[in-house]
Amino acid sequence: MRRSRTIRRLMATTLPAALLFGSVSSTAVADPMHGRNMSTYGLAGGIDTPTAETLPDGTLGATVSWSDYGRRSSVVFQALPRLTTVLRYSRVEGINDYRNDGYISDRSFDVRLQVLDEQGWRPAVAVGLQDFIGTGVYSGEYIVATKNVTPAVRVSAGLGWGTLAGKNRVIDSADEGGTFDAGDWFSGGAKPFASVSWQVNDKLSLVAEYSNDKYQADYRRRNGTIDHFQQGDDEPGNNLNLAAYYRFGNNYEAGLYSIGGETFGVQFSIALNPREAPYPSGLEKAPAPVRPRPAVAADPDGWSGVWAQDPTAQPAIQQALGKAMSDEGQILESMALTSNRAEVRLRNQRYISQAEAIGRTARLMTRALPPSVETFVITSTADGVPTSSVTVRRSDVERLENTEASQIATVAALTDAPSSAPGLVRTPDVYPRFRWSIKPYWDLGIFSAEDGLTNEVGAEARASYELMPGLFLTGALRQRAFGDIDQRGPGIPGQRGQHYTAEEYENDPSLETNDGIPRVRSDTRMYTGNHDPVIPELTLAYYAKPTETIYTRVTAGLLERAYGGVSGEVLWKPVNSPLAFGAEINRVRKRDFDQLFDFRDYEVTMGHVSAYYEFAQGFTAQLDVGKYLAGDKGATVTVTREFANGWRIGAYATKTDMSEEDFGEGSFDKGITLSIPLGWATGTATRERVSADLRSLSRDGGAQLNVNGRLYDRVRDSHSVKLYEGWGRFWR
C-alpha cells in the first residue's frame, strides 16, 4: 500500500505538460510570470530595481554586470516555483578598507518570495530581502507588484527600504558578518520605485525604471567614527535608468544600461533550466527487446526445469548474460540460478537512473534464461555491496513490455537485499578489478578578494584495485605543470592582508595554533603550489553490509590532501524508508605540506551522527551533529534539491561552539554544492557528472574531513525514493 502511494506521488504529473511543447501550448496554460531580463543584481527584474517576476522553477543562472560603480557576479537559483535565491560576489568601486585598493570585494545573498501570482486584475506580488545576511553595501528590502498591461508591456511598482530607498545602512567594521540582522529589515523609511519593460520582439526588450539608489556606503569604525564613501565616481545624476536586453539562443542574454543618464554598464547572463535537456529521453541505443518464451510443446526440456540438473548450464548462461549486460554498460557480479528463480547482482556503470539498468537487465534475462525460470530477482550493488532487490515475475515482464512504466512498478517488489544469498556464484574474471586513468586537472580559485582568479594545471594519475567485492585499494598521484596558486602561510593575526611566508610558517610550529585554536584549514594554501609530485589520496577502503539495512565503511590511509588516518562509518537505511541514520568517527593526523608520507603533530578524533530525510519533490535534508576538525562541536544542516535527471543543487551551513571572533569573517561555515550529470547536456548515457563545491576553504571552525566514499549517496540510488523517481526509464 505504502509502495503504491510512493509510486503515485513520484510519478504523478504535477507539472503542466506544456514543458514538452515549449511555447506552443502557451494558449492552453496560464503562464506564470517569468522574468524577461536579469537585473544588475542577477535575478529577474528591472535594471537596479526588483520586480515580482520569477524564473522557471529550478532555473540556475549566472549574471555578470559591470559599470563604473562596480562589478556584480551573481548566481541565481529558483529553488521553488515562488522562491528565488541569489549568491553574489561583487567588486564595489570607490570604497577603501585596510587594503587601500580603492575597491572592496563583497559577498551577499538575496531571497525573493512571490507571495501572489498574477490573476485577472490582480498583479503578482513579491517580497524580497537584498544582501540580508549581516549589514552590507547592498542591504535593502522591498515589496513589489508586477502586472502585464498588454502582452508586450509589463509594469512594476513597489516600496523599497535601505539602499532601495537611497538610505544605505551603516556597516559595522568590527562585525564579522554572516549573521542575520533582522531588526534592521524594513526599517529606516521607505521610498517608492517603479519600472516598465517592453518586449519589442522575441529577442529584444527595453526597460525604464525609477530608482532611489544613491550608490553610497557608510562604515562605523572601531573608534566610533563613520566613514562615508561614494561608490564609483559620482552619485547617479537622476533617478531614471534605461536599458536594452537582447536574448540569443535559449540560454544567453546581453544587456546595456545607463544609471542616472551618465554611467553606463554592460551585462551578460546565462540561464540553464534542468528541465530543458537537449535530448530529454537520451540518445542511448535502444534496449534489446523482451523475448517471449516459446510454447511448452516447442521446448519441453526448458519448461520442465530438468536443465537445472546439468552443472554446465549455469556457467554457460551466466557467461552469456554477463556478456550481454556488459554491452549495455552493466557488470553481472554474481548470479544464483534454480529451475524457477534467478537472482542477478548488477553493478550499473552507465545509466543515471537505476531503473533503466534494472529494466534492461530484466529484458536481457528473458533472452538468456530457460523458460522454467519465472521469478527474476535483480539486485543492485554499490561498491560491491548489495543495496536493494527488485523482484518481478517473468510473465509480467513479457506482458507489460513497453507499457506505462507504473504498471510494472505496481507488480514488482522492492526489498532490502541480504549481503549474500544461497547459491550465488561469482562471475569469473570480474574480481580482482583494476581501473586506472591519467587526466589533466585544473584547480581553480575564484572570488578570492586577496588574489583574484588563480589556477593550477597539471596531471593526475589515479588507480583503483578492487581485490574482492567491497575491498578497494585506491591511489592518486598529482604533478603540477604550471599555475599561479602558490604556497603561502595563513594570514597573520591582527595584520589584515598580510600572510606568513611558507618558510616562516613551516619552521615555527607554534604558528599552527592561533589563539589556542589549531589551524586545521586556514593554512590550506600550504598544501598548494608543490612543484614535486604529491599524493592527494592513498587508501584502503572496505564496504560491508552486516545486516539487511545497515551499511558500513572503513577507510584507512592518506584520506585527503591534509589529513591521514582511519575513518569509520555506519549507515542505517531501509530500502523503503525516506529516513536514514548514520554515524562517522575519524581518527586523523595532519599531513605534512609536501603531501607525501610524513605527518605533522596535530591529531584529532572527530566525527558526527547524522539524520537524513527524503522529502517530496526531490528535496533531501541532512543534519550532522558532532565534533569538527579543530575540536569544535556543532551541527551542519544541508538541504539539497535533486531532479530525476540527476541535477543536484544544495546548500549547507555549519555552526559550532567556536565564537564568531575566533571563526573570523563569515561567522559560520556555509557553501553551495552543484552537480550536473554530463548526460543531461550531451544526451549520452553516462554516470559522469560535473560537480562544484562553492565554499570557504580557509576557515578553521566547522571544518569537515573530506573523505571519499561516504555511504548515503551511494546506497540511495537504488532505494525507493530515487528509484521510483526515475522509474519512467524502466522500459528505456
Next chain:
Amino acid sequence: MNGAIKITLAASLLAGLAACGNTTGDDGDMGALGIATQTAGQILAQRRQSEQATAPAKSPQEAAAEALRVNPGPLIQAGFEGLGRTQIMAMTGQNGSMRTFMTPAEEALILRGGMLVGTRGLGHDLSVAEAQTEGMIRAGASGSGTRTMRYFAGDGIERPLQFTCTVGAGAKPGVTVENCEGHGTSFQNSYMVSGGQVAVSRQWIGPNLGYVTIQTLRP
C-alpha cells in the same frame, strides 16, 4: 555583510582533456574542460557522420532493395520528417503483436500491428502511446476516443499528453484518418489498412520529432 570579507573559493575541476584510462564512469567526476572537449568531440563526430551519410547518396528504393536481399526477416522503411532522413529498419524482437524494428545504429520503432507504440534512441522519444482509437482504425470504422502519449520531460520524469481524436475515412480511398487535438496542438495520422494490418502510415511521434512515414517492405 562586512565589506572587508575575504573569500577563498576553490573549485576543483578534473579535466577530461586528453584523458586516458579504463574507468567507466561509475565513480568519476569530470570538469568543465572535460565537458568542453567531450562535447566538441561529439559535435565533430556528428559532423563527420553527417558528411559521410550524405556522401554515398543511396536512393530509398536502392536501399530497400538491398535490405530485402540481405535480411530475410520483416523490414520496414521509415521516413523521419523531423530528422530529415529515411531508413530501413529490421525487426529485432516480437512480443505478441508488438514488434520492435531497429536501424543499424540501434534506434528503434515499436509497432503494434503497424501502429506506433513507441520510439527509442532518438533523443525525444515517445515512451508509449495508448490509443483508444486503435480498434476503429483497424476496422476502418468511424468514431472518437482519447489517445495518451507519454514522453520524458527534460527533468527526467515521464509525463502523459492526452489528445482527443476522431477517426474517419480520408479523402483518398482506403485511407483512414485520425485527427487529434489537445494541449494547444493538433496532428493527423493516416493509415492504409489491409486485413487489420497497417501497411503504410504517416504517424505523429511527438512535438519534437514530428511525423514518421512507415512503409512495410516485408511483413
